[in-house]
Amino acid sequence: MVRGGEGDVVEQRSFWARGRVLAAFAVLTAGLLVFHRAVPNAVLGLGSLLEAFLPWLGLAVPVLLGLALLRRSALALVALLLPVAAWTYAFGGLLLPAEGSDADDLVVVQHNVSDENPDPEGTARALIEAEPDLIALEELVPPALSVYEKTLAADYPHHAVEGTVGLWSKYPLSDARMLDIAPGGIGEGWKRGLRAEVRAPQGEFAAYVAHLPSIRVRASGLAAAWRNESAGLLGKAVAAEKLDRIVLMGDLNSTVDDRGLAPVTSRMNVAERGFALSFPETFPVARIDQVMARGARVIDIRTLPATPSDHLPVAARLKLN
Incomplete structure (x- = not known):
């Protein structure tokens, strides 16, 4: 024993x-x-x-x-x-479940439509089905751009395009202009930033659309210098914005946890609910398509059904303070 x-x-x-x-x-x-x-x-x-x-x-x-x-x-x-x-x-x-929807909620859709998208009309109609107030698009190239403009015109009569990024709105836009987020040495003609003022029923706010440079994983490691520089310029633009409220939509080419986006995320609110993994479309592993806000809450974010792009569209619901 x-x-x-x-x-x-x-x-x-x-x-x-x-x-x-x-x-x-x-x-x-x-x-x-x-x-x-x-x-x-x-x-x-x-x-x-x-x-x-x-x-x-x-x-x-x-x-x-x-x-x-x-x-x-x-x-x-x-x-x-x-x-x-x-x-x-x-x-x-x-x-966790998001709080219930409200009639005053602002709904926005963000989508990198891909410059090789074979069906821009179908893509535009798919985004309309989400019934957003704003639609932000990246990789807009001719002749697809004219198709997006024509297809979205009836539901979104107000729009602005700068380079390869665009914003479509149900509400009037004003003071639309290019947002200079081009890193040094990237070459002339690189226009992937847009800033406009939106006069919505919830009040006026600045809408930013941005497409930061891509990052690459190489044998030498992660190549993100241009992306990081562009994020720094975007952060400075946000800091200098005179309007109290900002809604930022864009393909930022990384997640909100990436320190490379700190110049932006340190100044903005990110989604409170939802993972919304958006890239790549076939097997999403990260959300690099972002919706952020200043002077507003991003209540939740979700993915929408796939389009012919290599990104999934995302839809976010915001409450403007």
Whole structure:
């Protein structure tokens, strides 16, 4: 009986001693979720790369859970509480139901329509079905641009286009002009920013449409210098805006967690509910199509049915303060 008791103690100790490596991975996952800004960008752009896919770190939890059960490790099971808590704190709120809709809500649609879209008319009609107040489009090129203008005209009589970005509105627009967010050295004729004033029933606000430069993952790491410079220029424009309320729509080529967008996200409210992963269309892994606001709340954001673009459209609901 004594030997049996000693054996039980040994087994209990083993139950708690096993799985130290799994527990370490659980702690590491939690640390990356909470302290992702500590990962340096100087080395291959790892910080921004991690932040672009940060919610996906949650997939480590079921994997580690299965291994912990297989190893019968109490230590690993307890350690798993850390990444669960960290992920819930960072992203759990996005899964909660959004508050009910209101007649005063502003609904906007953001879509990179792709400069290779073979069906601009069908794309425009699909966006109209969401019944938004505003539609922001990127990668507008002739002759597709004229098709969008013709198809959207009846429902959205007010519109402005600068370069390859455009804004369609149910409400009058004024003071529409190019927003200079071109990074140095990118070449003349690069026009991917627009600013206009919207006179909506909820009040006047500035509408921004932006398409930041793409980022590339190369052997040398994440190439995001132009995107980051353009984001800095966009952040300065937001800071200098005289109107109290701003609604920003655009393909910002990264997620709201990416430190590269900090010049913008530090000054704007982001969506309170919804993941709305928008890119790539075939298997979305990140939301790089964004709707943000100053002087307003972005209540929720969702994806719309696919169009012939490589991006999914997103629709957001806002409450103007």
